Amino acid sequence: MTGCEEPDRTVFSPKGEAGEGSLDVIMLSIYIMTFVVAVVLAIFIYVLIRYRQKPGDNSIPKQVEGSMKLEMLWTVIPIILLAILAVPTLTHTFSLAEEAPKDEDPLRVKVTAHQYWWEFEYPDLGIKTAQQLHIPTDEKVYLELTSDDVIHAFWVPELAGKQDLNPGSTNKMWIDADEPGTYEGRCAELCGAGHALMNFQVVAQEKEDFDKWVEKRKNPSSEPKTAEQKAGKEVFTQNCMSCHAIDGTQMKTKGEKAPNLTGFAERNKIAGLLENNDENLEKWMKHPEQVKPGTYMPSFDFLSDEDMDNLKAYLQSLE
Incomplete structure (x- = not known):
């Protein structure tokens, strides 16, 4: 929370459905942890006051060691809290890894991580670029992620959670953006000396602007003029x-x-x-x-x- 360059570029300011789902899970965990801390702190304060040593009182409080009721209580409650957190977490995690629908024509991008740069290939468009992932707004973009060398992790805080990129295998996820903008991405897995500087950007554009970008990439101006x-x-x-x-x-x-x-x-x-x-x-x-x-x-x-x-x-x- 304190390590971000700009306070608005965090998981707490999601700009898409995937990011909002991640924030919901984060907030749920914060609520649960806050509840646990509050209850434990209240019990702690109560015990300090209720069982403090009083002048002239040398009696021993009632001993509850081996109490089945208490042991069941502090075992069952954490299980219930973990279940409350686990169900939405797993549901959201697996939903982000869903396959691209075959009955539609979704945008697919192959993401390959290298030490220390990012490669983005649009197989259906015949485009390959680096460092900047262009996507249209209000549309799910399905990513196929792999690594060319060591383990990396793809992370765009405002758009989606982290996903590992492993050499020799492919992981899948989707991202989306509900408004145009340039979103900062990072490698979130220690991958070598240049790890902290392995940055990239996701450029979200209105559909019309994205189509113009695609056309320019298909017909680039690459011949020298002067x-x-x-x-x-x-x-x-x-x-x-x-x-x-x-x-x-x-x-x-x-x-x-x-x-x-x-x-x-x-x-x-x-x-x-x-x-x-x-x-x-x-x-x-x-x-x-x-x-x-x-x-x-x-x-x-x-x-x-x-x-x-x-x-x-x-x-x-x-x-």
Whole structure:
């Protein structure tokens, strides 16, 4: 509760059905725990007063050791309270893992976690992107989650609870957002040196705006227009294309070693952390380890100032 950067970006301000269900379970547990604390505290205070030592009174209070009635009481009550909490918790948890309906045409996204970035693939739309998950508002989006290396956890506090991503297996959940906005996501499973910096965003858009984004991703503007951008593309080809892919070009990688950079200029974050501007882009490319410890991104501090400027111009032209 105290560790969030912004007080309104918490599980206590849900923006969708899944988040509201999680908040209901949280509040139920808080009510139960508050009740237990209040009862125990009341009994404690009563015992302190009722059985305090009085001047001249050396009598021994009635002993209740081995009382079947008391032992049944403090055994049955916790069981009842746990049952009250367990039923809605399990119901909500299993409802979030429901399969995408086959008689409809739901939006499906394959989420793959890497050390330390996120890959989002829309198999029915032929789109693959990174760091930003775009979804339409007022619609369930079904996620298939897995990991490329170690155990990670997908968590968007305002939209849904946490779900582990395990290498070699796939977990499923759905999320939704009832209003447009950019929602911050985190990895919630200690996964290495860069764990605390493994951030991503969920961008919820009105259906019309989402459809426009899909169209732009299917027809990206990836070809350089100026001499500087053309020179930057050559620098990219020589240094970056073995790991990064850009849709709409001939630059493809053999594997998803690094984020897909299609539409890079429209992202508001670099590496999920830094504000997207030329200064931070150069900082990331020259000293990635200083920005995100443990990253596999190599340093490109050997590039000349001219090559670096050209490369930045090309990357910032990708829309």
